[in-house]
Amino acid sequence: MAAAILMAGCNTRYLPEGEYLYTGGKVKVERKRISKKEANSLVSDLENLTRPRPNRSTLGMKFRLYFYNIAGVPKKEKGLRYWLRNKVGEPPVLFSDVDLDKNAKILANRLENRGYFHAVVTPDSTRSGKRITAIYTATPGTVYRLNTVTFNKDTSILGQAVAATEPETFLKSGDAYSLDRIKAERERIDKNLKEKGYYYFGPDYLIMRIDSTVGGEKVNIYVSVKPKTPEKAKEVYRIGNIYIFPDYSLQDSTSYDSSAVKYKRFTVMDPNKKFKIGIFRRSIHFRKGDVYNRTNHNQSLSRLIDLGTFKFVKTTFTDNDTATVPMLDVHYYLTPMSQQSMRIELLGKTNSANYTGSELNVSWLHRNIFRGAELLNISVFGGAEVQISGQNRGYNLFRVGSEVSLTWPKFLSPFRIPSYSAFTPRTKLSFGYEFQNRLRLYSLNTFNAAFTYIWKQSMRKEHEFSPLSISYVNAANVTEQYMDSVALDPTLQKVIQRQLILGPTYSFTYSTASEPRVNTFYYKVTLGTAGTIPGLILKADAKKGEVKKLVGVEFSQYARMEHDFRHYLRLAANARLVSRIDIGVGMPYGNSTALPFIKQFFSGGANSIRAFRARSVGPGLYHPEVTDSKSFLPDQSGDMKLEMNMEYRAKIFSVIHGAVFVDAGNIWLMNRDPLKPGAEFSPQFFKQLAVGTGIGLRLDLSFLILRGDLAFPIRKPWFADGDRWVFDRISFGNGSWRKENLVFNLAIGYPF
Secondary structure, X not given: OHHHHHHHHHHHHOOOOOOOEEEXXXXXXXXXXXXXXXXXHHHHHHHOOOOOOOOOOEOOEOHHHHHHHHHOOOOXXXXXXXXXXXXXXXXXXXXXXXXXXXXXXXXXXXXXXXXXXXXXXXXXXXXXXXXXXXXXXXEOOOOOEEEEEEEOOOOOHHHHHHHOOHHHOOOOOOOEOOHHHHHHHHHHHHHHHHOOOOOOOOXXXXXXXXXXXXXXXXXXXXXXXXXXXXXXXXXXXXXXXXEEEOOOOOOOOOOOOOOEEEOOOOEEEOOOOOOOOHXXXXXOOOOOOOEOOHHHHHHHHHHHHHOOOEEEEEEEEEEOOOOOOOEEEEEEEEEEOOOEEEEEEEEEEEOOOOOEEEEEXXXXXXXXXXXXXXXXXXXXXXXXEEOOOOOOOOOOEEEEEEEEEEEEOOOOOOOOOOOOOOOOOEEEXXXXXXXXXXXXXXXXXXXXEEEEEEEEOOOOEEEEEEEEEEEEEEEEOOOHHHHHHHXXXXXXXXXXXXXXXXXXXXXXXXXXXXXXOOEEEEEEXXXXXXXXXXXXXXXXXXXXXXXXXXXXXXXXXXXXXXXXXXXXXXXXXXXXXXXXXXXXXXXXXXXXXXOOHHHOEOOOOOOOOOOOOOOOXXXXXXXXOOOOOOOOOOOOOXXXXXXXXXXXXXXXXXXXXXXXXXXXXXEEEOOOOOOOXXXXXXXXXXXXOXXXXXXXXXXXXXXXXXXXXXXXXXXXXXXXOOOOEOHHHOOOOOHHXXXXXXXXXXXXXXXX
């Protein structure tokens, strides 16, 4: 509180003589003839229109203005003082910059546009010390509502086309008059006409006559085409010739030349034969003679861009003067990217086990390997990862590997799979190998292969289906120390067992992140099964001892599902409240009594419940006894998972962001394990949740986000029932408490 008072005083002390700090505009709405809900809506809308905007504040304190003032006037255009004043700081917004009468007129105009005709806005101000707030009192009266909406039905083809859109109109009888809604109606009609071939038509060729003389605080609206609409805007256009220049640059001639090759649908100018005709047949939806429509126009552009082969894509439409009916010739100018590229990345990274380190990744990409816009990617990587906090320090990871993938811009299938979206479907074939060495414990060799279909249904919906994916894991260099741990906990044997996993996987993602909105949603569901067909053929039954093998290796058989739901709520321009719920469940059957280790669930760590060491939470009420701080503490895994997170994120200044968070969750076993009492799932699972909280700082450079989170537990599920909340044990001044409970997570990127 004292700091806030000191900062507030500093912010006004440096004001010029006779000036006052402007603290913003407040709107008061007289509620004589409108409801409280209407008044609140008007206040929110009108206050956003007042100008200028006051100095920005965080938690009620104007940090930027404070830094501007304490920095003073720098003597040169560099150095700390200049950076603090001009980059971090913000000059004061003075009341002398405010035009009260102009703001009042803007607010009155806004009220009229929302249907409150004859509204009156009276400006005033109130002063407190060296601060002044503008006050605008609005008297809106009763809102005018739509009485009738009439589409004039003239005899012209265009007039009839406009009238045919009436059933989908945004203007409904009884709705409040709204200029924004009228503008949206014009855009709607124009969009509808574009789908019917009216290429040269535009919303400005529509006139909406408003009649407010009908009485009863109602208006009539008459929709018609302007009399002076150009003749070209009244014509329905069809597609004429289609020309494609797939190797275009600004220096090239775009004329029809001897290199042109005529196909059934296109004429292609590709003298060097860089591209197969198939990529244009799949991407361009227009055909000669089709009525022009905006959907095919936009989807063709989107698909060409989405190929990932062309740097620039431009389309022009020109009148075909030789045609007997209105026709448009279409020209596609495509500028290719460099076919081959090499990329070297040195990454700082973290993973789900709370290991922090670096990785060198070298990749080579060919964007048109077989002249069909296929993408061939070959990469090799190597890195070291060190756990800088938690129990397992010293058991570091070293990993090297390679991956080869080939992606086709189509569905590769023995039968035709139609695709009508604006996005290019893909088929990806990938192979990978990774060698991972965990010091003092074991090494793992992992081989992966997958055949995958990837397609976007829309901007929000994306699907990924692998009808066949194969993973083979083989352990080596297992140490005596690890085998001693296996003797105490036989479940650790699963980590070093040879694992063969083969089966289909499917994921669906729904996201509104690309849309500017207050509420953003993200949802992903992942489904997978393994070993179903071999298990049925070989009649595997591990519970009866009938464990079967493929190529000499026991194969896994299970079904697994995981749901990840996230919600991003924008509270202010630079503040978000982010929530996540992650639910997973896996069920072994047939040839398996447990999920393979790499498919099990874990909880705790930098991207999970941050108040607990990575992979240390659960399962259930189980908690391993730790007698030696230097001993190896194995990861705890489960067949089921529930995690819930909530985080408030706000920009402090410049690239520095802060966060306050609460995490909760646990994992459970599907079946009872005598060596892990309380680990199985039960109806009392909500009483078994681990809960932690903390604060964080983030360095957000857009291309890199460095995150530091400091957290501590407030609920420990392995304690006795009734004693699991540990608020009364929190003691930041106690060294032993800090050592046992404070967990610092250094990570790259946001946790969710």
